[in-house]
Amino acid sequence: MSDTKREIEGQPGDTPGGAAERPVGGVAMGKMADGPLSDTPGTAVGAGGAPAAEPGARLLEVNNIEVIYNHVILVLKGVSLHVKEGGITALLGGNGAGKTTTLKAVSNLLRSERGEVTKGSIHYRGARVQGLDPAEMVKRGVIQVMEGRHCFEHLTVEENLLTGAYTRRDGGAKIAEDLELVYSYFPRLKERRKSQAGYTSGGEQQMTAIGRALMSRPETILLDEPSMGLAPQLVEEIFGIVKSLNENEGVSFLLAEQNTNVALRFAHYGYILESGRVVMDGPAAQLRENPDVKEFYLGVSDEGRKSFRDVRSYRRRKRWLS
Numbered sequence: 001m002s003d004t005k006r007e008i009e010g011q012p013g014d015t016p017g018g019a020a021e022r023p024v025g026g027v028a029m030g031k032m033a034d035g036p037l038s039d040t041p042g043t044a045v046g047a048g049g050a051p052a053a054e055p056g057a058r059l060l061e062v063n064n065i066e067v068i069y070n071h072v073i074l075v076l077k078g079v080s081l082h083v084k085e086g087g088i089t090a091l092l093g094g095n096g097a098g099k100t101t102t103l104k105a106v107s108n109l110l111r112s113e114r115g116e117v118t119k120g121s122i123h124y125r126g127a128r129v130q131g132l133d134p135a136e137m138v139k140r141g142v143i144q145v146m147e148g149r150h151c152f153e154h155l156t157v158e159e160n161l162l163t164g165a166y167t168r169r170d171g172g173a174k175i176a177e178d179l180e181l182v183y184s185y186f187p188r189l190k191e192r193r194k195s196q197a198g199y200t201s202g203g204e205q206q207m208t209a210i211g212r213a214l215m216s217r218p219e220t221i222l223l224d225e226p227s228m229g230l231a232p233q234l235v236e237e238i239f240g241i242v243k244s245l246n247e248n249e250g251v252s253f254l255l256a257e258q259n260t261n262v263a264l265r266f267a268h269y270g271y272i273l274e275s276g277r278v279v280m281d282g283p284a285a286q287l288r289e290n291p292d293v294k295e296f297y298l299g300v301s302d303e304g305r306k307s308f309r310d311v312r313s314y315r316r317r318k319r320w321l322s
Contacts, residue, residue, distance in 0.1 A: 056085040059220060059252055060106065060142075065120030067101050067110065067276075075101045077276040078120070083220065083254050088246050090267035090284065091256045092297065097273040099256035100147060103222040106254070107144040108134045124220075138167050141219030147228060147256075149205040151212075153198030157189050160197050160208050164215030175215070182211040185241055203234040210241070220252045227259045235259065239266045260297040264288045272297070 060083040067076040076098050083089045091099045104110045105117050106124075108131070122130050124142060137143070151160050161182060165175045183190040186207045192200055197208055206226060213221055223242070227235040243266050245251045257263040264270055267284040272293070280287070287293050 056087075058082045059085040059087075059125065060254065061123045062102070062106065063121045063123070065105060065122065066118050067098075067105055067115055068118050069113065069115045075115070075276050076105070079273070079276070079278055080120075081271050081278065081281070083252055084269070085252055086246070086250050087269060088242070088253045088255060088267045090263040090270040091254060091273065092258070092260050092263060092270055093273035094258060096275075098276040099273055100224055101276075102273070103144055103224050103254065103256055107137055107142060107222055108132055109144065135167060138216050138218075141217075142222065143213045143216050143218045143220075144222040145209050145213050145224060145226070147224040149202060149209050149229075151197040151205050151208050153196065155197055156194050157197050157200065157204070157208055158193040161189070161193075161211050161215050164212035167216060178215055178217065182214050185214075185244065186211050202229055203231070203238070206230065206234075206238060207241075210238075214245070214251075218251060220254065223253055223255045225256060225258065227257060227262060235262060239263075242266065260293070264293075 062079060062081045064078050064080050065076055066074065066078060068074050079098065079102055081089070081091070081102075091102060093099055101110070101115065104113070104115070106122055106129075108129070110116055117130055121128060124137075124140060129137065129140070129142075132140075152163065155163070158179075161179060162175070165178070168175060183193075188204060189207055189211055192204060197205060200208070210221075210223070210226070226238050226242070230238065239262055242253060242255070246253060255263060255267065264284045264287055270281065270284045270287045271278050272280040272287075280290070280293070282290075
């Protein structure tokens with residue numbers, strides 16, 4: 001659906017037609033043992049830093065889900081979205097829009113916060129995955145990098161990375177190869193590998209969290225607010241690494257992010273959430289040029305940059321809901 005403006009509550013999603021389940025790790029990170037690929041045929045970089053190559057078939061489908069916390073608080077109200085294989089999908093919106101809840105619904109971490117999916121369905125590679133144990137989701141190739149750079153502060157950087165391989169059963173040699181691959185993407189972690197994670201910088205902790213996820217050989221990473229609390233230079237570095245992992249290793253990303261400008265430069269497709277509903281979605285390049293997105297999320301319009309007092313009037317207008 002290209003640059004479509006609509007409320008999605010009550011809209012049924014498309015249910016995939018029973019695609020065969022892929023072995024653990026899939027094709028994506030199966031390349032890890034051979035090291036990063038360079039000059040990959042058919043991979044071109046589009047304007048704004050986003051890959052020009054089109055992603056493949058639908059990998060993850062979220063169909064019209066509702067999420068309730070404590071049996072009372074309705075947070076998601078009919079959210080539908082999909083992530084294509086080999087794609088970067090951005091989930092955008094302000095605080096409280098429902099981005100983190102959507103990621104936790106997919107990774108099945110809601111139960112730890114007394115939340116549950118009460119309506120709709122979630123499918124991964126054609127198989128319904130609601131109610132699975134989060135560890136089983138990791139084995140299927142889906143892992144979440146939590147908001148806030150969660151690391152084991154008392155462990156070293158390298159020990160943190162190795163915890164990501166806890167569910168693997170393919171031997172120490174493969175794990176060591178993948179560790180070296182992680183260091184190739186995050187050379188700073190190799191320099192700090194013997195340091196306690198709690199004494200590293202915010203950027204290094206975010207790299208550690210992403211590297212730990214990579215050690216599970218994922219097919220899809222649910223990345224929650226990677227730019228939070230980081231300097232702009234580090235934000236660009238983190239997103240550049242995400243782009244490289246997507247292009248070179250084939251990892252798909254569902255990315256929850258408040259920094260709309262950066263996210264839409266690196267994503268293929270985007271969804272905008274407000275108050276638990278998808279209010280707009282479309283290819284990232286089109287969303288970047290959409291006048292409503294420019295005005296309400298980037299703070300600019302055809303008349304130039306606006307003040308916050310002018311921009312906040314969107315609460316009374318909401319042109320995309322008309």
